[in-house]
Amino acid sequence: MRACPALFISAPASNQGKTTVTAALARYHRRLGRRVRVFKTGPDFLDPMILERASGAPVYALHLWMVGERGCRALLAEAAQTADLILIEGVMGLFDGTPSSADLAATFGVPVLAVIGAHGMAQTFGAVAFGLARYRDDLPFYGVLANRVASERHAQMLREAIPEGVRYCGHVSTMDDVALPGRHLGLTQAAEVKDLDARLDRAADAIGETTLRELPPSVEFAEEPCEQPPRLLEGLHIAIARDAAFSFVYPANLDLLRSMGATPSHFSPLADEPFNADALYLPGGYPELHAARLAANATTAASIRAHVGAGKPVVAECGGMLYLLESLTDIDGAQHTMLGLLPGHAKMQKRLSRLAMQRIESRHGVSTGHTFHYSSVTTDMAPVLNATHATTGKEGEAFYQQGPITATYMHTYWPTNPAAAAALFRGEPL
Known part of the structure; x- marks a missing residue:
């Protein structure tokens, strides 16, 4: 067993800002000198490019069906050997898909942060947060972060709407110079976003104003024996x-x-x-x-x-x-x-x-x-x-x-x- 602080970043749906928040967390803690390893749930090539730039390390896929539980366990255990923080970005909404992000988080006991795009809502934010936190008893739920918040008054209404027992981790304001641009297959490739590092730094600054500036709880990751594949491509x-x-x-x-x-x-x-x-x-x-x-x-x-x-x-x-x-x-x-x-x-x-x-x-x-x-x-x-x-x-x-x-x-x-x-x-x- 190897313990390492870890956090699973999910949301109620796509387009809530999961990648931006995950990248911001990676960049914030990396700037503090911490070794950060980031994973992406499911098949994705574009988000990992952004997350690799933010963390400074390659980003591997985790998925209970495509990668397999043993494969996921081996990747997490390997990362825990050297990392100071493990971040996992979810896919779509927290409970979407078979298997879902929630299934992955529950399997490995990684606490879930729900990023909720708060634009166009006020008190309903509390109901969404409550539902995500209580929908499954086996899910280790960490808290919620309000994204795309219009003003301090808006933030106050969101905070006051959070029911007792659900941790409110703060908010990130709507900032056009932080949002990551996209195209038909998803986000624009990292190498094509000329001001990407500046965007990541601004996003990290915003995270520094929330409770997420502190490390999340440690999670114990069990080692998975890895069989070396036969050298079937020797010299190729x-x-x-x-x-x-x-x-x-x-x-x-x-x-x-x-x-x-x-x-x-x-x-x-x-x-x-x-x-x-x-x-x-x-x-x-x-x-x-x-x-x-x-x-x-x-x-x-x-x-x-x-x-x-x-x-x-x-x-x-x-x-x-x-x-x-x-x-x-x-x-x-x-x-x-x-x-x-x-x-x-x-x-x-x-x-x-x-x-x-x-x-x-x-x-x-x-x-x-x-x-x-x-x-x-x-x-x-x-x-x-x-x-x-x-x-x-x-x-x-x-x-x-x-x-x-x-x-x-x-x-x-x-x-x-x-x-x-x-x-x-x-x-x-x-």
Whole structure:
């Protein structure tokens, strides 16, 4: 057992300010010289970029289904060995989803702070706080923080509305220069927010005016024996596209590649960089925002074509798959020529195409992951496998294999099945 102060930041719904408050807490305590480790509940690539900037450490996913209880326990125990504070940001509302943020917090005994966007309400704030605090008897509830508060008088009304037995941790005022900007998949990527550090510092200053300036209670995290995966990728050099167009990568996936003996390196298709490697990983991201530039960059395109021509494995997820198709039509209707290494055309749309936890069963067993995209693909390719929805069992994303390329919309969490991940990068059939 290892004890470490820990706090789970949740809310009654999305868009309440969870990420801003979590980042503010991380930055505030980091400025005091504390080692802060932050985790994000569920599949997310964008919030962790902000939280990593705030805390100075990589941000890993926790989810009782996708990562698994044992995987979550191992990550928390490892963090507790060196951290002075552990923060976990929830997903959606506290009780939303199966499993929910509340399930995760209860499983590991992490006290919950509820961030409630108080704009447009007064005394009702107390009812919302009471409901969150009392809805489940097994949930260790820490307190509530009022966000987006209009004035000191507004703050006073909120504070007076809190029922006895519920801790009021203070408030954060409405500040446009603190809120984090977003786009269609969520928050804007950290590297693209030019004044991000200034925003984080202002948010940290605001947290310093609340009771959250004090460390939360310590939580004991039990150690989970970790089995080292077999070194199935010994000596393999994997080139990974990494820039503003291709950035959706789980840190745990990269850790797994290294632990299996691979050597990852990064290159930028947006910078038109060449590469030479044994295998290629094209992760998801925002190719649709950079389609014209990608279409014009001949050096990277030539490297990828040569790689495929040599029969070397390619793993392409979501946006990475779109880059390999014949064309990509952006949200304004402009069609851009892509690499043409897979038959088919992608089209962006304003409405969400699919959002779900999914599982894929290959000859190596079951792997978990998720899908989240605003595009659709028209192709003559026949899937070699289809994922299934985590809760309904309905058919999910297709997996395509053509030559040395494996492509899918699904973002797979590779640590759930190291053998299956290794097979991808060895170019083996699913």
